[in-house]
Amino acid sequence: MPDLAMRPNRVAGALLTAIEARVGGDLHGPDARVTGATVDSRGVEPGDLFCALPGENVHGARFAAQAVENGAAAILTDLAGADECRATGVPVLVSTHARRSAALAAAEIYGDPSRDFPLIGLTGTNGKTTTAFLTEGALRSVHAKVGLLGTVEMRIGDEAAPAARTTTEAPMLQGLLARMREAGVTAAVAEASSQAIALERVTATRFAVVLFTNLSHEHLDFHHTMEEYFEEKARIFTPEFAERAVVLVDDEWGRRLVDEVFVPVETVATRPGTPWADWNAIDAVPTDRGGMRFVLVAPDRSRHDVEIPLPGLINVSNATGAIVAAHAVGVPLEDAIRGVETARAVPGRTEIVTTRDAETPMTVVDYAHTPDGIASVLDAMRLVTPGRIFIVFGCDGLRDDSKRPGLGTAAATHADVVIVTDENPRTEPPEHIRARILEGVDAQRPGRRDVLEVFPRAEAIAAAVRLAGPEDTIIATGKGHETTQEIDGVHHPYTDAGAFLEALARSREERA
Numbered sequence: 001m002p003d004l005a006m007r008p009n010r011v012a013g014a015l016l017t018a019i020e021a022r023v024g025g026d027l028h029g030p031d032a033r034v035t036g037a038t039v040d041s042r043g044v045e046p047g048d049l050f051c052a053l054p055g056e057n058v059h060g061a062r063f064a065a066q067a068v069e070n071g072a073a074a075i076l077t078d079l080a081g082a083d084e085c086r087a088t089g090v091p092v093l094v095s096t097h098a099r100r101s102a103a104l105a106a107a108e109i110y111g112d113p114s115r116d117f118p119l120i121g122l123t124g125t126n127g128k129t130t131t132a133f134l135t136e137g138a139l140r141s142v143h144a145k146v147g148l149l150g151t152v153e154m155r156i157g158d159e160a161a162p163a164a165r166t167t168t169e170a171p172m173l174q175g176l177l178a179r180m181r182e183a184g185v186t187a188a189v190a191e192a193s194s195q196a197i198a199l200e201r202v203t204a205t206r207f208a209v210v211l212f213t214n215l216s217h218e219h220l221d222f223h224h225t226m227e228e229y230f231e232e233k234a235r236i237f238t239p240e241f242a243e244r245a246v247v248l249v250d251d252e253w254g255r256r257l258v259d260e261v262f263v264p265v266e267t268v269a270t271r272p273g274t275p276w277a278d279w280n281a282i283d284a285v286p287t288d289r290g291g292m293r294f295v296l297v298a299p300d301r302s303r304h305d306v307e308i309p310l311p312g313l314i315n316v317s318n319a320t321g322a323i324v325a326a327h328a329v330g331v332p333l334e335d336a337i338r339g340v341e342t343a344r345a346v347p348g349r350t351e352i353v354t355t356r357d358a359e360t361p362m363t364v365v366d367y368a369h370t371p372d373g374i375a376s377v378l379d380a381m382r383l384v385t386p387g388r389i390f391i392v393f394g395c396d397g398l399r400d401d402s403k404r405p406g407l408g409t410a411a412a413t414h415a416d417v418v419i420v421t422d423e424n425p426r427t428e429p430p431e432h433i434r435a436r437i438l439e440g441v442d443a444q445r446p447g448r449r450d451v452l453e454v455f456p457r458a459e460a461i462a463a464a465v466r467l468a469g470p471e472d473t474i475i476a477t478g479k480g481h482e483t484t485q486e487i488d489g490v491h492h493p494y495t496d497a498g499a500f501l502e503a504l505a506r507s508r509e510e511r512a
């Protein structure tokens with residue numbers, strides 16, 4: 001797979017006075033042309049505007065001198081960073097809203113690339129990455145070169161790079177979009193996390209369509225309340241960001257969003273019991289290949305058969321959202337359906353590691369890390385499991401502590417055998433994280449029947465493999481596509497798929 005160039009090769013750039021006019025800050029120093037933008041001094045290229053932003057640990061202005069040494073032609077910062085940046089001698093643009101200004105400046109420098117091809121934005125608690133891959137498939141059915149930006153990877157046609165975060169910082173996002181335009185991309189899809197919206201990473205980005213998947217408990221360490229979390233997501237359903245919207249109305253938040261959307265909106269219902277919407281996915285049943293078959297009813301009441309290789313109603317929702325969003329940017333409906341049916345597999349999301357045979361269970365790697373995600377994926381696996389469902393999971397350290405009991409309750413409610421283990425504890429004591437999850441397990445299953453606490457994680461997977469029979473399914477959730485486990489600041493090489501394969505090989509040897 002060829003490496004991905006993160007920026008365009010040719011950039012006209014922008015004058016600082018033009019940027020000042022757009023962002024509304026104060027320019028100190030002479031006018032100059034800047035030809036790129038970055039928030040990280042280590043990634044500065046000659047001619048860049050270095051955006052020195054306040055961080056959680058340190059102010060970016062601390063790195064102003066290093067940025068200038070690396071070739072930064074000018075700096076954008078806030079009042080707190082102004083003196084340190086001005087001491088470097090390059091022109092400094094000071095803005096009271098530096099994050100927002102950085103996004104607007106980057107869009108100006110790269111020539112507002114999101115206006116030059118249809119970009120679909122996806123937001124919601126669960127299903128963004130899966131829907132992004134499915135949407136990419138739908139777009140590919142008629143577009144020769146498609147872009148994708150999300151949690152797993154950033155991709156332009158056949159070139160790709162692993163992604164560090166769901167939604168990258170605005171200057172990199174604008175650079176990537178400009179690179180897409182230069183490379184001949186004619187349609188793209190991008191995940192927009194709620195944190196990214198709050199941190200202005202998608203500001204100055206124009207979405208032809210924004211899609212809302214669902215909302216449930218997540219990131220409340222950052223957003224504090226569900227109300228605030230919802231309001232943040234709702235921000236991109238306005239003319240500042242979007243031309244039109246597609247909203248899944250399976251949950252109360254989607255139904256509420258429809259009333260607050262300020263752009264033309266199409267509604268989508270994908271679950272039994274959801275009131276009839278513009279688009280409806282009905283009669284969903286599992287296929288004997290482990291996927292789902294359903295009927296999509298279009299607004300003109302025409303009926304379309306859809307068959308996807310992914311399990312459960314969650315993926316019926318994801319596939320339907322992808323089809324409707326792609327259709328909204330001009331992909332003919334039948335092409336969008338065929339494209340979703342044959343989309344690239346999504347790494348680490350309901351990904352089957354081994355199918356069941358006469359002796360061993362089916363093993364699955366997944367990325368559910370919210371209570372709703374765990375409940376939903378276990379329900380999805382139930383449809384393809386004649387026996388018991390084992391779940392192996394933990395929770396990341398230094399993230400939303402309040403969701404941990406909810407994870408435990410969801411697992412104890414929807415799985416048969418619950419194995420609590422470690423995920424990426426980071427610098428938190430792992431036993432504290434496990435204890436918080438077990439509080440929720442106990443609320444649902446006070447006697448702890450079929451509940452185990454096993455660590456390290458590979459041992460937990462091995463324990464599940466020892467206990468499960470051929471009719472059973474073992475699902476390890478929370479790490480998905482990740483290739484390391486972060487413990488005490490060290491990233492240890494580790495994959496759940498590798499742990500499964502090793503444990504299965506060992507159990508085969510023991511039986512032989």
Ligand SMILES: CC(=O)N[C@H]1[C@@H](OP(=O)(O)OP(=O)(O)OC[C@H]2O[C@@H](n3ccc(=O)[nH]c3=O)[C@H](O)[C@@H]2O)O[C@H](CO)[C@@H](O)[C@@H]1O[C@H](C)C(=O)N[C@@H](C)C(=O)N[C@H](CCC(=O)O)C(=O)O
Pocket residue numbers: 039040041042053054055056057058059060061063164165166167168169193194195196199
């Ligand atoms: C809260 C948040 O957004 N944090 C991001 C922020 O980190 P920070 O504020 O701690 O940065 P810092 O270390 O204090 O540094 C301050 C500034 O100095 C700069 N710097 C730092 C060192 C240096 O040598 N040179 C330099 O210029 C940094 O680029 C930064 O701009 O700036 C860093 C550099 O851009 C990001 O890596 C970091 O994201 C962290 C990793 C993160 O976890 N972010 C989460 C909240 C996040 O964005 N998650 C969402 C949602 C995921 C989901 O869908 O579930 C996402 O979109 O991924």
Ligand SMILES: Nc1ncnc2c1ncn2[C@@H]1O[C@H](COP(=O)(O)OP(=O)(O)OP(=O)(O)O)[C@@H](O)[C@H]1O
Pocket residue numbers: 124125126127128129130131151166191213214314315317318348349350366367368369372373374376377480
């Ligand atoms: N529509 C859905 N509703 C609820 N849960 C879902 C849905 N789609 C997927 N999931 C579950 O959530 C997990 C994460 O899915 P996915 O990566 O597609 O979502 P995401 O929104 O991109 O999350 P993140 O940004 O954290 O990666 C999946 O592994 C699956 O267990």
